[in-house]
Amino acid sequence: MKNTKVGGNVKLNFMNIKKKKNNLVVTIPIYQPTYDAIGEKIGYISNIVGIIEGDKVGFAKVIELGYKGSFDYGDFIVIVDMNKDDFRVMCSKLGLGCYEYERCVKCNKLIYGSHGWVNGPVCSDCDEK
Secondary structure: OOOEEEOOEEEOOOOEEEEEOOEEEEEOOOEEEEEOOOOOEEEEEEOEEEEEEOOEEEEEEEEEEHHHOEEEEEEEEEEEOOOHHHHHHHHHHHOOOEEEOOEOOOOOOEOOOOOEEOOOEEOHHHHOO
């Protein structure tokens, strides 16, 4: 990730961070360009998404995988102290998508990535049993 210091500001490749009096101000564009498999810009996708990971809710960067025709989510940028329902409403009002990781129907563990299906989502540990 390329970081550039401009005066008292820090500009990352997807956000600007600056100090304004006694506040830290983070600016994140809502959209980012998306590219096809040969690297030509074909439009824009969301740059940030709401994430519900068990009891933890917050915002994460969308990782654009245009070369694969899909996308992924990065780590939390900001974790918010609110319940899931209020967070979903807030994401909707902000015009942001909201993704909730599924839980294994057998052991209740959070599932990241692909998984099996036996009367619901099943983690790889339970799927191998």
